[in-house]
Amino acid sequence: MAVVNGIYIHIPFCMNKCNYCDFLSFKSKKSERDKYIQYLIKEIELYPTVEYSTVYFGGGTPSILEPCEIKKIIRSIDISIDSEVTLETNPKTVDLQKLKEIKKAGVNRLSIGIQSFNDKFLNILGRMHNSQEGVEVYHLAREAGFRNISLDLMFSLPNQTLEELKEDLNKLFELRPEHFSIYSLIWEEGTNFFEKLKKGELKETDNDLEASMYELIIEMAKEHGYIHYEISNFALPGKEAIHNSKYWENEEYVGVGLGASGYCDGIRYKNQVKFKDYYDNIDNEEKPIFESEIIDESEKEIYKYILGLRLLTKGVKAEGKYIKVCESLMKKGFLEKNKDGYILTSKGILLANDVFDEFV
Ligand SMILES: C[S@@+](CC[C@H](N)C(=O)[O-])C[C@H]1O[C@@H](n2cnc3c(N)ncnc32)[C@H](O)[C@@H]1O
Ligand code: SF4
Structure with a gap:
């Protein structure tokens, strides 16, 4: 059996919608999740049996799932022994016991959504956890045995100063995760933040300040021994995200779940975004694809540059x-x-x- 590529699994459920986020996710009931997982596994079976070398549970909030649900999904996939299995984790959804069980289920890398260590910003962002809870979950993950942890942060937040960003970064480097991703806030249409921007209740960070913030991140990361290997991603040596690097290297991967994107057999596709359409397609034993594009040689070449140049050391x-x-x-x-x-x-x-x- 050939070892190929990676698989992205979308879990479209969250406890609550954050004010800035337009990722495809909904508040969920247990019964809905049960049905979704059942269909997700059927969808995985629609792809030829291959051994995946990376698995990435993204969302939404994959950590909202019970460990036994995560285990059930992992069991339905053929994965190679040393594969990287990442789960995006919201601090509010886990405790020590759950983290131990998630690890037992086969997850070996956590990507924890911290966003900021400053309660003022966590509040504005509409996060359900405070800074202390974020830090606690990081330590609990270590206690549960996770040796590969990534933290997600955001910057260029409403009225954030350079000094406040520096405080966030100091706290991040104190924890010393193997990897971190840091994104400048995007004002996505349809979010609470976007509405407030239109009404003038919030305002965008000016370009010069945003550039200074990004430069500060790069400088401090370097001082602390992190490699800036992708525009928004930093890693300790040898700890670059294997799954995500495949996207930037223009490699093919399977994407399953509501609204997931994938790239298989020369076709880039996006899955159905409505539960009913997604379930109907799978009931008919069809891949639940909403739209797709054949990538010819010339388009493949363009992707090689626009994705490849994101990798800053290669x-x-x-x-x-x-x-x-x-x-x-x-x-x-x-x-x-x-x-x-x-x-x-x-x-x-x-x-x-x-x-x-x-x-x-
Ligand atoms: C799917 S979420 C991660 C996991 C989990 N749902 C959580 O938030 O804890 C992926 C990441 O995208 C980033 N993100 C989401 N919306 C964003 C926006 N509008 N601008 C910048 N970054 C954003 C956040 O850092 C978030 O952690
Ligand atoms: S940032 Fe994460 S927790 Fe918040 S709404 Fe988006 S996916 Fe859900």
Whole structure:
């Protein structure tokens, strides 16, 4: 049996909707979850039996599931012995016992949604946990035996100062997780935050402050021995996220669950976003795909640059007409060369989206 790729499993349930979030998720009842898991397993069976080398439970809040539910899903997948199995975890959903059982179920990497260590911001964000609970869950995860933990943080929060961000980062580095992801707040349409922005009750961080915040993160991460290996991701040496790196390396992966995206057999697809459509397709033994796009060679080439350049330590080898694009971006100071190919410079990292536009 060949070891291929990874599998992304979407769990579209949350205890509550955070004010800034537009991920596909709903408040759930146990009966709904039972049905969903049953269909999820049927969907997994619609994909050819392969041995997955990475499994990623994303959401929503996968840690809302009972350990036995997580175990049931993992058991339905063929995974290689040393595979990375990640579960996104909200601090409010776990205690020591549950974390131990999640580990026993086969999860070996946690990605904990901390967002901030400052209660003022956790409150504004509409998180259900306070800072102390976030820190406690991190320590409980260590006690339960997790040796690979990633923390999610956000910055550029409403009225956040550089000093407040620095305090958050100091707390993060005190904990010393193997990995962390830090995202600048995106004002997503349809969220509470977006409504407040429109009414003038909240305002966006100005660009210069946001850039200074990002530079502070990069500088402090480096001082603490973290490798800035992707635009929003930092890891201690050898602890880069294996599953997520596959996305950036343009590798194929299976995506299952409501609204999940995948890339299989040269096709990028997105699953149904309504439960009824999702269940109906699976009842008909069809993959519950909502939309799909065949990726021809020229599109594959574009993805190679716009995804590959996100990885900041691995150079992208330019070919054909893109050599000229890369050379021109290098002259403007956005790209430089390392032993494998082109990588973003510090200036290029700050303006990454403009750089990617040059390839489309
Ligand atoms: C699916 S959630 C992670 C797990 C879990 N649901 C939780 O929040 O604890 C993925 C991450 O995306 C980030 N995120 C969500 N909405 C965002 C937004 N509007 N702007 C920036 N980052 C966002 C948060 O850091 C969040 O932890
Ligand atoms: S940030 Fe996480 S917990 Fe909050 S609504 Fe989004 S997916 Fe759910």
